[in-house]
Each structure stands twice: as C-alpha cells, then as structure tokens.
Amino acid sequence: MGGTLSHKSLGKIQRTILTLIWIAPIVAAAAGPPVFKHSDVVFMYSADAAAYKAYGATFVAWGGASTTSSVKMHHDLGIRCTGAMWCLTAGARLLYENTELREAVSRDIEGNPVAVPWLFDHTFKGMPTYFGCTNHPAFRQHVREQVRKAMAGGADGLHIDDHLGTAGSVIGHGGGFCDYCMAGFRQYLKNHATPEQLAKAGITDLERFDYRDWVRKYAATRKEYLKIWRKIPLMDLFERYQVEAAAENVRELGELGAQIAGHPILLSANAPILHEQHRPVVKYLTHIVSETHFNASQGTTRLDDAIKTFEIARQLEKPLAATAFGWDWAHIHATSATELVRVWIALTYAHGQWFMVPHPTRQWCFNNERGTHWHRAPIAEYAPLYQFIRANARWFDDFEWADASGVQTTPSLICTVRRNENRRALAVHVINRDYDPKTDWMRPAKHVRITLPSRLAEGLGGTANLLRYDAAPQTVPIRREGGRAVFEIPEVRLWTVAGIEPTGSQ
Numbered sequence: 001m002g003g004t005l006s007h008k009s010l011g012k013i014q015r016t017i018l019t020l021i022w023i024a025p026i027v028a029a030a031a032g033p034p035v036f037k038h039s040d041v042v043f044m045y046s047a048d049a050a051a052y053k054a055y056g057a058t059f060v061a062w063g064g065a066s067t068t069s070s071v072k073m074h075h076d077l078g079i080r081c082t083g084a085m086w087c088l089t090a091g092a093r094l095l096y097e098n099t100e101l102r103e104a105v106s107r108d109i110e111g112n113p114v115a116v117p118w119l120f121d122h123t124f125k126g127m128p129t130y131f132g133c134t135n136h137p138a139f140r141q142h143v144r145e146q147v148r149k150a151m152a153g154g155a156d157g158l159h160i161d162d163h164l165g166t167a168g169s170v171i172g173h174g175g176g177f178c179d180y181c182m183a184g185f186r187q188y189l190k191n192h193a194t195p196e197q198l199a200k201a202g203i204t205d206l207e208r209f210d211y212r213d214w215v216r217k218y219a220a221t222r223k224e225y226l227k228i229w230r231k232i233p234l235m236d237l238f239e240r241y242q243v244e245a246a247a248e249n250v251r252e253l254g255e256l257g258a259q260i261a262g263h264p265i266l267l268s269a270n271a272p273i274l275h276e277q278h279r280p281v282v283k284y285l286t287h288i289v290s291e292t293h294f295n296a297s298q299g300t301t302r303l304d305d306a307i308k309t310f311e312i313a314r315q316l317e318k319p320l321a322a323t324a325f326g327w328d329w330a331h332i333h334a335t336s337a338t339e340l341v342r343v344w345i346a347l348t349y350a351h352g353q354w355f356m357v358p359h360p361t362r363q364w365c366f367n368n369e370r371g372t373h374w375h376r377a378p379i380a381e382y383a384p385l386y387q388f389i390r391a392n393a394r395w396f397d398d399f400e401w402a403d404a405s406g407v408q409t410t411p412s413l414i415c416t417v418r419r420n421e422n423r424r425a426l427a428v429h430v431i432n433r434d435y436d437p438k439t440d441w442m443r444p445a446k447h448v449r450i451t452l453p454s455r456l457a458e459g460l461g462g463t464a465n466l467l468r469y470d471a472a473p474q475t476v477p478i479r480r481e482g483g484r485a486v487f488e489i490p491e492v493r494l495w496t497v498a499g500i501e502p503t504g505s506q
C-alpha cells in the first residue's frame with residue numbers, strides 16, 4: 001500500500017478515501033496488513049528528482065518534507081515523505097542564546113550539564129552541545145515546536161532522531177539528574193515499585209525520596225559515578241523509568257504530528273534495536289528507521305550484528321529501514337569500498353528489510369579524527385542494485401521469513417529463505433561473503449549446490465529462476481533427492497535470488 005501512489009490527480013474525495021485507507025495500517029500496525037512493501041526503495045534524506053528516479057525511490061524516511069511544496073514535490077513523484085526532528089539537544093547556538101533552554105538540559109549527579117560526546121565539534125561561542133532534558137517542560141516545549149515545524153507541510157510521516165532524549169544521557173554519560181527527572185522517578189516508583197522492593201531498598205518515605213541523595217552515597221562526582229553507576233541500587237528501575245518516559249514522549253510527539261498534519265501519520269524513530277534500551281519505543285512506531293552495526297572495518301566478517309538486528313525487527317513485527325553507523329560510513333568514505341556497501345544492501349533486502357539508499361550528497365560519516373563529515377555515494381555504483389529490486393518486486397513483495405535451518409550450501413555463503421504463502425512460491429537469497437578488502441570485490445563462488453530440506457521443498461516446481469542485478473536471469477533444473485530439492489547455481493558473485501514457483505505453475 002501507499003508507496004507507489006501518486007497524489008497528482010487525486011481529487012478531494014479521493015484524498016479522503018486515501019486518508020481512510022492510511023488509518024488502517026496505523027491502527028492495525030502490530031498485526032495488520034503491511035504498511036510498506038519489501039521492494040520499497042527508501043531514501044534517508046531528501047534528494048533531487050533525478051536521484052529519486054535513478055533509484056526508483058518510493059519513500060523518504062528521515063525528513064526533508066516539512067513544507068507544503070516539498071510534500072507536493074514528493075507526492076507528484078509518487079514518493080511518500082516525512083518530516084524529521086530530534087530529541088537530543090536544542091543545539092549549541094540556541095543554548096547560548098536562550099536562558100530557558102540552557103536551564104532545560106540533562107544534568108549529572110553534581111548538577112552540571114552533560115555534553116553530547118559525539119558533537120564535540122558542534123559549539124557556539126564556546127557553548128558546548130548539551131543533551132536537552134526531555135523531562136523538563138522548557139525542552140519538551142522546544143521539541144514540540146520542532147514537530148510543529150517538521151509536520152507543517154502535512155508529510156506522510158514523522159521521524160524522530162535520538163528518541164531516547166534524556167535516557168540517552170543516562171546510559172553511559174552520567175545524566176538524568178535534574179529536578180524534573182527526580183520528580184518523574186518518584187512518580188514512577190509510586191506506580192511501578194512494589195512495597196517489598198521499596199522496603200528492600202530502604203525507602204521509608206517515598207514522598208520525600210530524592211534519588212540524588214541515594215546516588216551520592218555511592219558517588220558524589222560524575223567521574224566516580226561513571227565507574228560504578230551500574231552497581232548503584234535502583235539503577236535498573238531508574239534506567240527503565242527514563243527509557244519508558246522517552247518512549248511516552250515519542251508517542252505524544254506522534255500524536256501531535258498527526259494533529260498538525262491533519263491525517264494519520266507514519267511514525268518512526270532512530271532505534272538501533274540491537275540495544276535493549278531502544279526496544280520499548282518500538283510498540284508506538286509504524287516502522288523503525290535506524291543506524292545498524294555493519295562493522296565496515298572488518299569487511300564481511302562481522303555481519304552478525306546486522307543479521308541479529310534484522311531478526312529482532314522481525315520478532316517485533318516492525319519493518320526496518322537501515323543504514324550503517326557513521327563510523328561504518330567513515331570507513332567507506334576513506335576506502336571507497338563500494339562492493340562492501342552492496343553486500344549490506346543485499347543482506348538487508350534478503351532479510352526482508354530495507355537498506356536506505358546510500359545518499360548521493362549527504363551520507364553522514366563520523367570518526368574521532370574527523371568528527372562529522374559527509375560522503376557522496378556514487379549513484380552509478382548502487383542504483384543498479386535498487387533497480388534490480390524494483391524490477392523483480394514480485395520476488396520480494398509478500399515474501400515473508402521462512403525457517404532456513406536445514407538448507408545446505410557452501411560455508412562462505414549466507415542463505416535466507418522467504419516464502420509467499422498465497423503463491424506458494426519460495427525465494428532463496430544467496431549472498432556471497434567471500435570479500436577481498438584489497439580489491440573491494442567478491443571472490444565468486446562457482447558451482448554452488450543448494451539443498452532444501454523436505455519441509456521447504458514440498459510443492460515446489462521443477463526449475464529455479466536465478467536472478468542477479470549484474471547478469472541476465474538464468475533457469476536451472478531442480479533435482480529431487482528423496483524429499484529434498486537440489487539445484488546448482490553456476491556462479492554466485494554478490495547476490496543471487498533463486499525464485500521457485502510451485503509445482504504445476506510452470
């Protein structure tokens with residue numbers, strides 16, 4: 001639904017119908033029809049029409065459509081679009097200029113503001129970039145104004161970056177100790193802690209409980225605190241409180257976004273769900289748009305974090321639009337390892353998720369030496385892969401996860417199996433991980449034998465259609481060995497999708 005709809009010729013009545021159609025996936029986001037298609041092509045930030053066309057874009061996930069004209073421009077191209085904002089900080093400049101916002105920052109156990117470590121290079125007249133406190137009324141007001149601006153054009157969705165807000169400053173950075181956070185935690189304990197838990201923790205008077213007094217018994221300075229914070233009593237509950245408060249904030253921002261846009265909206269957050277603190281928010285989202293660990297500096301040897309992330313998204317029943325982390329992109333920027341990025345793209349789609357188009361002008365890179373910098377990802381290197389997906393949408397859309405255990409093949413390959421229950425068809429994705437970093441190229445795997453266990457082989461036809469982005473399609477016979485199905489792929493260079501129709505349909 002939706003991804004390829006053009007608003008160009010829709011009259012008012014049709015618009016109303018469209019709005020009603022869009023309610024359905026949002027209301028039924030957990031178990032209902034998919035909001036998106038597996039063959040969708042997702043841009044991270046907005047780009048020009050030529051880039052959208054080169055990639056066959058269907059959705060822009062991370063903002064760029066905050067005005068009526070930019071929303072219209074996307075809709076005219078058949079692309080759904082979003083407004084974006086973040087809950088991280090008001091930014092160094094506003095903190096410098098605005099006393100109220102300067103007060104509304106995350107504070108450590110000493111009462112000092114906590115700076116965002118990875119924005120060390122973002123200062124204004126000596127003012128660092130401090131974490132805003134999403135529990136403080138002034139900063140809450142500020143982020144709500146950002147939502148109003150982001151959704152003023154009536155975009156299809158709202159994307160929230162740094163959704164953890166204050167909770168992000170709690171985990172590993174020593175923040176979360178302002179008066180508002182303390183009041184919030186007191187309330188949280190009232191609602192969530194059992195009398196036994198409170199007694200065990202030695203809290204006799206919850207009305208006058210201030211967690212800072214408690215923490216100071218263990219650590220009076222940030223430095224001390226950061227050494228032992230995990231061991232301080234009630235810290236688990238404190239962290240849970242902060243994370244749940246952040247999730248509730250996102251839910252409210254989504255509500256506000258829909259109100260401003262005047263229609264139900266898609267709602268996403270940059271939630272790297274490999275980390276547990278990013279999961280509580282997911283229940284409020286229609287989809288996840290997130291940075292994912294691809295461990296670029298280690299070639300294809302450490303793809304397990306990404307694969308695990310895809311698996312968690314599947315279990316949470318939310319589609320995931322992934323990109324690599326800033327340091328992965330910094331590696332790509334420094335080495336021009338385009339083949340490695342193509343592996344990420346293939347791997348992500350093979351798991352039923354989307355890898356966002358490497359941005360032609362603004363792919364965020366970060367490392368300690370250079371801080372924030374930007375990569376221009378060459379369209380010619382990546383567009384053919386996305387065009388392949390668009391052209392073969394019938395082997396992606398409505399194909400859902402199937403258990404690949406028992407599938408036998410060469411160890412240097414990654415296999416996933418996806419099944420279309422309606423068509424009773426199977427798509428076997430075979431990805432080469434035999435990567436040579438020196439040449440930035442895959443060593444092709446020749447004469448690859450794929451054996452499907454009888455559980456998967458049952459009902460399949462006699463041939464497999466081998467699809468590649470860099471070669472013409474090929475058809476190979478499927479042999480039967482007992483109940484198992486066996487076929488051979490002459491060469492797996494980067495990625496082969498073996499599409500198999502059910503018996504009787506060929």
Ligand SMILES: [Zn+2]
Nearest residue numbers: 133135178181
């Ligand atoms: Zn606070």
